[in-house]
Amino acid sequence: MASNPELALMTKLLKIEGIKVKNYSLVKGLGIFLYIESQAKILACPHCGNKTDKLHQNREYTVRDLPFGEESVYLKVNRRRMKCPQCQHLFSEEFEWVKKKRTYTERLKTKIISEVLESDIKNVAKRNGVSEQEIETMLKELGEKLCQEKPQNVRKLGIDEIVLVKGQKNYCAVLVDLEKRILVEILQKRTEAEVSQHLESWGEEVLWQITEVSIDLWKPYKKVVEKLMPTAEIVADRFHVMKQVNDELDEARRKAKREATKLKTKFPREKVLSGITNSKYVINEK
Ligand SMILES: [Zn+2]
Known part of the structure; x- marks a missing residue:
């Protein structure tokens, strides 16, 4: 099991509001798999508005996210099915960062x-x-x-x-x-x-x-x-339109690079990577 400081760093790097990384693994030739969980324990029923934590079923699936360096990143998400004790309806947890039935963020x-x-x-x-x-x-x-x-x-x-x-x-x-x-x-x-x-x-x-x-x-x-x-x-x-779009992307890239440099000083890449490769948690993906 990965250590807590590593997971805290992963959560920070992942930067998805309300989401915590609980484990990860690096699968050779495939990429990085992040096992994540929602911080929200109580969900509102879309049928009657009642708030509940009554779990009906866990539904795990995999979605693809932005790559990290040269590695593809996959998120193992649990979209919980809940049962509303008030109106008896079943409903699925919703996330802003990945739509229902989509395999990408x-x-x-x-x-x-x-x-x-x-x-x-x-x-x-x-x-x-x-x-x-x-x-x-x-x-x-x-x-x-x-x-x-x-x-x-x-x-x-x-x-x-x-x-x-x-x-x-x-x-x-x-x-x-x-x-x-x-x-x-x-x-x-x-x-x-x-x-x-x-x-x-x-x-x-x-x-x-x-x-x-x-x-x-x-x-x-x-x-x-x-x-x-x-x-x-x-x-x-x-070429005007595409130039604007490209400029915008360049600026976004520069910004990301500046932030990465800042992070790098704080968490040297070697250390982060060795943490990932040394992870003992390996899964079989088909
Ligand atoms: Zn309800």
Whole structure:
């Protein structure tokens, strides 16, 4: 069994709110497995609101998380089934950081989508060990979430594309707020009708605040912009959008590096790694 200071460090590095690492193992050729548990003992019943700690069943499963160095990281999660003593309903524990029935964490999803913006689904899927189908689900999920909120105070808008399958003319359109550097929409298609319809749904109060639109020279976008945002300046720079996204990622990488350096001085890597390799807890994964 791993020592407490090691587990405390693992919990700190994992950085998932309300989650504690209770054990770990390094499986050669596979990666690091972290056995985690939720700190919440009492859960609220989604049917009647009653708070209960009455366990019905433990349900362990594995989800994939962000890699650590060159190792893949898998989390062994217990999503508890509870039984509400008040209304007798069964319900499953919910986590903000991994959705039900998903085999990847929300933050892995974010990382993968950022990579897809620079590359294409096939390569990103290969690099991250997930399927192309899973990435399409991620894009769809994020697209649906973004769709529910109307963007606010967009002044510089970027319209770009994600190649779904390289070599095939299969694209998603992405709309980016270039000032705030955030994704505002992911559309399932990049057709003039699709882009036009989504922009129109933002309403004039949003569209008329946009002073600049960065697009590539693919004509239908230009026509849409001219129709819906007649006063906005069109910047025909197809690399502009991706440059913003890349800058943002670079900054995030620099920040992570700075933090890693800080941590390294506090916990030398050799020591941390030797702790992992020396772990006696080995499991058989099939
Ligand atoms: Zn209940």
